[in-house]
Amino acid sequence: MTASLRVRDLCKSYDGVRVLDRFSVDVEPGEFVALLGPSGTGKTTLLRCLARLADPDAGEIYVGSHAMHLLSGRALRVARHEIGFVFQQFNLVRRRSALENVLTGRLADVSLWRVIAGRFPEADCRAAFAALERVGLLDYAFQRADQLSGGQQQRVAIARAIVQRSHLMLADEPVASLDPAAAESVLALLRDIAREHRMGVLCSLHQPVLAERFADRICEMRPSPG
Amino acid sequence: MGALRFTAILLAVGAFYAFCIAFADVDLWRLWKGLPRLAAWTARAWPPNFEDFSTLLQRAAETIAMASLGTTIGALIAVPLCLFAAANTTPDAVLHVAARGLLNILRGIDSFVFALLFVAAVGLGPFAGVLGIALHSAGSVAKLWSESIETVERGPVEAATMSGAGRLKIITHALLPDVLPALASSMLYIWEFNLRASTVLGIVGAGGIGQELKSSIDLLDFPRVFAILLIVLAMVTFVDQVSAMVRRHLA
Numbered sequence A: 001m002t003a004s005l006r007v008r009d010l011c012k013s014y015d016g017v018r019v020l021d022r023f024s025v026d027v028e029p030g031e032f033v034a035l036l037g038p039s040g041t042g043k044t045t046l047l048r049c050l051a052r053l054a055d056p057d058a059g060e061i062y063v064g065s066h067a068m069h070l071l072s073g074r075a076l077r078v079a080r081h082e083i084g085f086v087f088q089q090f091n092l093v094r095r096r097s098a099l100e101n102v103l104t105g106r107l108a109d110v111s112l113w114r115v116i117a118g119r120f121p122e123a124d125c126r127a128a129f130a131a132l133e134r135v136g137l138l139d140y141a142f143q144r145a146d147q148l149s150g151g152q153q154q155r156v157a158i159a160r161a162i163v164q165r166s167h168l169m170l171a172d173e174p175v176a177s178l179d180p181a182a183a184e185s186v187l188a189l190l191r192d193i194a195r196e197h198r199m200g201v202l203c204s205l206h207q208p209v210l211a212e213r214f215a216d217r218i219c220e221m222r223p224s225p226g
Numbered sequence B: 001m002g003a004l005r006f007t008a009i010l011l012a013v014g015a016f017y018a019f020c021i022a023f024a025d026v027d028l029w030r031l032w033k034g035l036p037r038l039a040a041w042t043a044r045a046w047p048p049n050f051e052d053f054s055t056l057l058q059r060a061a062e063t064i065a066m067a068s069l070g071t072t073i074g075a076l077i078a079v080p081l082c083l084f085a086a087a088n089t090t091p092d093a094v095l096h097v098a099a100r101g102l103l104n105i106l107r108g109i110d111s112f113v114f115a116l117l118f119v120a121a122v123g124l125g126p127f128a129g130v131l132g133i134a135l136h137s138a139g140s141v142a143k144l145w146s147e148s149i150e151t152v153e154r155g156p157v158e159a160a161t162m163s164g165a166g167r168l169k170i171i172t173h174a175l176l177p178d179v180l181p182a183l184a185s186s187m188l189y190i191w192e193f194n195l196r197a198s199t200v201l202g203i204v205g206a207g208g209i210g211q212e213l214k215s216s217i218d219l220l221d222f223p224r225v226f227a228i229l230l231i232v233l234a235m236v237t238f239v240d241q242v243s244a245m246v247r248r249h250l251a
């Protein structure tokens, strides 16, 4: 079985300052890897480079069979479909319901006119409801995103990644703006989903305690010498 | 140092206004001499003459129709224009610059001027007014819209980008909902503005109540002018109220 994620010698500088210096990591399917490091060590930079929301300077990134570092345009879009991304600030569309936000994960396979009309195929809606049920938010399906608590919003964001049926989940400090109870339940959810869907999860954290409790493996990031 | 700069700024502003007053031919003495004439006209304007009220109403309706259609057509043109012009939705750097240039040109030329050209092209009447308003509004609306779109958070758009969907689907699903109230609000604002602008379009022959206004002023029929001004005021107030009400609901 191929790895969910293989990163080799990734480099990225901002304004001449090396943020990532030949960084390498592997994540196997079903494995929850915590990316641990104090703030400013390049966790966000790394995750954004992996998703190609930022462009690395050098190195190789394989997500499943996709060579992310080589792709652009349409091929990059197809490859991104394999990556679910969970952001620190949730990044839900405020004025859309939880359900519609989850359906974002199915956007690639739905025709433009259906998106404009807001009429997603029934199978997609069923998948979205199932994902909401899985994260414990079925009762909130029609609630507007900005009326949910932080923990609930992050669960919606995870449901959004579930319906995308990706092979890799990248999570950038997904619990940094949550209270301790919500943080634990979100991390437990991420870990369980990794197992259930045989999905690799790379999740950045800055609290060692949480990393030790939930991660299968910890990958420490140190400040690069600059 | 601070005082010196302050004096310099004061001098520059003073010089600017001196220049403006000289070029605008401002002459308070002439205003003073003209006041009795204005007063006499105002006195003769009472009572307002609402004779042939149905014609006035028809012209008023023409004005509202012109402003509303012009705004709508302008907004339709603005849809692609604003997506090309906003830095975060444009598909291409060259299109971005081209769209910005085009909308600045459209915005820079007043409806009045466009209407003059269209009167020459399609003849007298409100249709020329509609076209004039549409072109100018396309620029204004696209400008306001692209600015709203540029202030939107990029987070939800990035999240939708990770779905692997194309640009238009991402914009529709993840960007529009959060800016739609702002877009609707600025379109209503332009509608109000266009109604005020269309009250004078008749002066260049582009139909509406401005046509009655011009002919009444030409005939020095002040009671009639007064009646028309009252109707314009009522109309503008009405549209402002409706628009404000809708905008409150959007907020």
Ligand SMILES: Nc1ncnc2c1ncn2[C@@H]1O[C@H](COP(=O)(O)OP(=O)(O)O)[C@@H](O)[C@H]1O
Pocket (backbone or CB within 6 Å): A014, A015, A019, A037, A038, A039, A040, A041, A042, A043, A044, A045, A046
């Ligand atoms: N877009 C950017 N432009 C310039 N510098 C950046 C940018 N993004 C991150 N950096 C710099 O890269 C370093 C790592 O930042 P980041 O990846 O956000 O770390 P972390 O997520 O671990 O806190 C910081 O010094 C930050 O200032």
Ligand SMILES: [Mg+2]
Pocket (backbone or CB within 6 Å): A043, A044, A045, A173
């Ligand atoms: Mg960070």
